Amino acid sequence: MAISRRDVLLGSAGVLGTAAFSLPKPAIAQSEPIKIGFLAAMTGPSSAPTIGFNRGVIFATDAINAAGGVKGRKLEIVTRDTQGDPTKAVNATQELISQAKVHAIWGPLNSGEALATTPIMARAKIPNIHPCVVESLIDPAKFPNAFRMAPSNSQWDDAVRGYCLTILRVKKVAVIGDTTGYGVTAVGASVAAFKKDGADVVYQANIDATQPDMTPDLLRAKNAGAEAIVVWSVTTGMEARMFNTRAAMNWDVPFVGHPSLASGEIAGLVEKPANWEKVYAIGYKSVSYDSAGKLPAKTQDLVDRLAKAKVAMNDTLLWWIAGGIDAVELFAKGIETSGSTEGPGIIAYLNSLSKYPGYFGDYTFTPTQHNGYPTDEIVMSEARSAKNGTFALAPGYT
């Protein structure tokens, strides 16, 4: 039988096609590293949390890789410095997805960036965990891939209100914020929630953070009969001025509110260390020590391991480090359990978590609820009690 050139070509194509479909995937695909993208503001004005989170990310990745990786594959963190700039975060997200081809993304770590990047990640259906507080960032219908592993703004608000009304047992509160968009929104929401719970909001104000003297506002709050002052601001200068003014007025009203009330910078801004007493900032049970100076056992174990690994804890917050560890471990467990680096498998794993025991908190996610941090683990801390990134529980907790 004569074999034509056409027969040879057809035969060759058939052999190659069969080979392509029937040959097993190259072994390299199963041994190449698992890539986790990390949108990190490593530099710039909002870099402080990132530096803490990054220590946790490195610690967890090293620990997992030292133990053999995930099903024999190493974890690789692909970090992109966004400098806290939403535009840079958007570019980095697109690059991580289309060029670096990461399997999941951790971050960004502030709401401004996350508002810009969340829709992009949703379109690419890439599993995403972040710690950003703005409510609208979590919407399982619009962003089924996005999971929050830290409290939302309203959870903070609930915790502060709960402390004022049930532990301090005050009925009349003053709510003060700065004039930023965050300050105005947070004061509005807080006032509405206090009123809904039957409290009397005797004074509310948004103060320009550069206002040099806080006497007018504190005097008005005092004259109105405020028994506690709730603060929603990230401006340490304004907060320190309020503490100094309270002392000058010989007023012992407690301040309760935003975590920045416990910022280390305030120590240099208060006129006397005593001015920073009776200030209670949002904190977390997992990283708070009790009246005997003891951390929860699991946290103490982590602190010991971090110290052994020479991870610095004295210039950051422990919850940032713990959060970084949890994020990496959640992705690693998701890939291990689903047996794949495919997005739907990781997302399905995260949606199935009920009280997953992380270091920062016990996370619960369902297909319709992606706010994973439990409100009852949010507590108030003594603002001036920082010790290796942990804080003392405020009075009233057992």
Next chain:
Amino acid sequence: MFASILASGLAAGAIYALVGVTYNTMFSTSRVMSFTAGQLAMLGGVFGSMFTLKLGMPVIVGFALTLIGCALIGIITEFVAVRPVLKSLDQHLYVLSTLALALMIQQVAAIKWGTEPQPFPRLIGLGSGVFDEKFWLPVVACAVTIIGLEYLYRRTLVGRAFLAIAEDNFAARALGLPERNLRVASYALAGVIGGVAGFSGGELLLAFFANGALLNFYGFVPVALGGLGNNRGAIIGGLALGLFQQAANFLVGGIFSSVAVFTLFIVVLLAAPQGLFGAATARRV
């Protein structure tokens, strides 16, 4: 309440007044409203905190170095943002060039110094309550600066040369006065006055990069109220502004006090466009 309004109102007003004088000093020899005035005052606080707290220098050394640093920034302003646009004053390009330099100063301060307010040292340790030094130091600094300027302008040859340049630039040059050097000197002097404002007000305003923009605005108000180039007007306007602002803080609350201040500002300018103490200039036709 009245004592508090008086103490913090006069203190803030004295700082605004000094920034107003900084504007005027730069304006007098160049006819340029340099929007770096507030940044010079901001740097007075930042340099002061850096030299005395961060570097641990004695207050007097820190103060001297702060004034030298601010004078240098003043001179740089003249070279970079003023001199290149002097030939086209009628196009008001100086608004752009000085604002650009002001923004650059602010951004560099934010990057190098930080975006959070930093503590400023207690300078003397005198007084408490409404008599605390953070309230009276700016007022004293303002008074000393005015006396010093009066002495300079009335009793010294250099001061008279400044006045001659301010009065009639062309005539002064025709008489052989070194107009360019005097202009550079006036910008250095403006830097020193801005530095004094920031250093004396450091305990009140803290060492904070964002103070620059705030002082640019509130320092401009007394200049406009008092009449451009009129130092006495700037002082009275500054003190009145501080008192009014603090009273508004007590009466209507923080967020509305700025609205009250600028409402008054607009009303005054509508009633007296040349400022309360300025003279209307005749236009040659």
